[in-house]
Amino acid sequence: MRIATAKETYAADEALFDTAVQRVWFAILLAALALFPFLADQYWLFLAGLAAINVISVTGLNILTGYTGLVSLGQAAFMGVGAYTVAVMEARLGTPVLLNLLGGGLVAAGVGMVFGLPSLRVKGLYLAIATIAASFILHFVFANWTSVTRGVSGINVPPAAFFGMALDTPFKLYWLIMPITVLLLLGAANLFRTRVGRAFIAVRDRDISAEVLGIPLLRTKLTSFALASFYAGVAGGLWAYFFRVVTPESFPLLLSIFLLAAIIVGGMGTILGGILGAVFMTLVPEFLKLLVGFVTPVWPDAAVHLSPVRTVVFGAMIVGFLIFEPQGLAEMWRRTRRFFHLWPFKT
Amino acid sequence: MGADAAPATPVLEVENLSLSFGGIRALNGVSFAVQPGSITSVIGPNGAGKTSLFNSISGFYKSTGTVRVDGKPIDHLHPPERAKLGLARSFQNIALFRGMTVLDNIKLGRHAHMKTGLLDALFYFGRARREEVELRREVEERIIDFLEIDHIRKAPVASLPYGLQKRVELARALAMRPRLLMLDEPVAGMNREETEDMARFILDVREEWGVPVLMVEHDMGMVMDISDHVVVLNFGQMIAQGTPREVQANPEVAAAYLGTGDVADLRRRVAAETRLPETREVA
């Protein structure tokens, strides 16, 4: 069990990790993330990179949908904007990696704000439909603005170069993707310690009274759209460096649905939920594939017979979450933690 | 203007305010003023337009007429800008943010007066940290202690009993740097003890913070006890205003409440409901 900690100052009580135990765990986590690339093979590094990219995009969507209550099915399209921006900057201008990623985030933020304008008038399902429009319109732009996007053939992206070194393996890219992911997550967590994050939650819970209490609705909603799209843009930019080719089909509407499912499975409106949801959605299909691989020696036809089952199992797991744990993985984690804090006095 | 009008500029002046919903005249040429340091109550039967009046003053309903704060018209201002001027309020149907703790709900009230921008917030450096810690100290020392809600500061608001939720709403309004505190039925649904606590807090706010109060309330006992000025609405029209005594003696008021002209009966009912003798001394 954990002993209660008394805090001396308000500043200490407002800290992100407010107990020594939490700080130690965070340090251990960072150390584990730093050691991981030396222990894992290419395959796991590839998955880690992909999961981290999804974590960034899902966290952005969580700010918008989970915290501000604005349902969006445009997140993948905004990733596309970031990916194309980075691809063009890298392939045509040859500007530095970090500048490209920042550019991808900012351009996506601008585009996201434009498509966020309907949120002042419509919400819920209607807003979701309005954001699908973003998906279609942006797909059209990617496919037809050939002078910039090269149309359906897409853009080949040279490897990211960092101080003269080409980041062309999952191992090397890990050192670009993971620190950015950690920084963006800390940023998101910080947000909800301040007036900006409180305003988002207020708009989600009761937008009408929020306005009377001094929160400008349009501004707050557009800020949330901009931020969510910025995260999407950076994630899309990293995606471009990761897969090295960007085409109009890279960011389909289905990916937006995948990202939305991740925040629901993980837990809406918690930073941890976004992380867990993205990791779950990225890794579980792979685990199921591995599982099928395990039985192949004993049952040679396993791949043929189990592959469709695999998809069904994944779908069933998502439905299971919706029914049995609507608060998501983050809530399961909190319950487990509470159990250990109180143990052995209360179980 | 009421008999107790002072020469000082009123904190709030409402002039000829009208508002319709389709065919319903929710407000019809309402005019009154709130004097500095006073407690003004708005009473009237259900559906009289009291909440509509509050929403019009907040700028949430677009009404015709003029609203002035400290002598300056605010008709062109949007609700958030009016909030920033210090029109702080609570709501008839509690409007706390369920996804936040008590502390965050209260802090939210200060939103309009803070400067932390998006970048400050993401890095939680400099201004963001300074503002948050400062706000925390002020909320703790001036509001949470004052309203005796120390024990629930970290609780999610949804878990609180009704009476405490109303108190947290008052706390949030106080965090708004109120120039005028507008309370819509602050003691509705409360038991006697909770009502007395709330009446004491309202009087203390006026004494210690020097903030005038505009209050909608059905509890006649409390209205007559702590108000300096009473405004009576019926079917969107102001049918009387004055001191509690004047209003009680007004036959039109009695008629509005009872549907008859039986003033003696209203007086008896008001007398029966009148409690909180101790709060009068505090005032």
Ligand SMILES: Nc1ncnc2c1ncn2[C@@H]1O[C@H](COP(=O)(O)OP(=O)(O)OP(=O)(O)O)[C@@H](O)[C@H]1O
């Ligand atoms: N948003 C709205 N749309 C349509 N009609 C409304 C709206 N708000 C209020 N009304 C109508 O305006 C009139 C005044 O309502 P209001 O809520 O202001 O009364 P009230 O005096 O606050 O009553 P109560 O004591 O029951 O709270 C009522 O007839 C009500 O039905």
Ligand SMILES: [Mg+2]
């Ligand atoms: Mg009302």
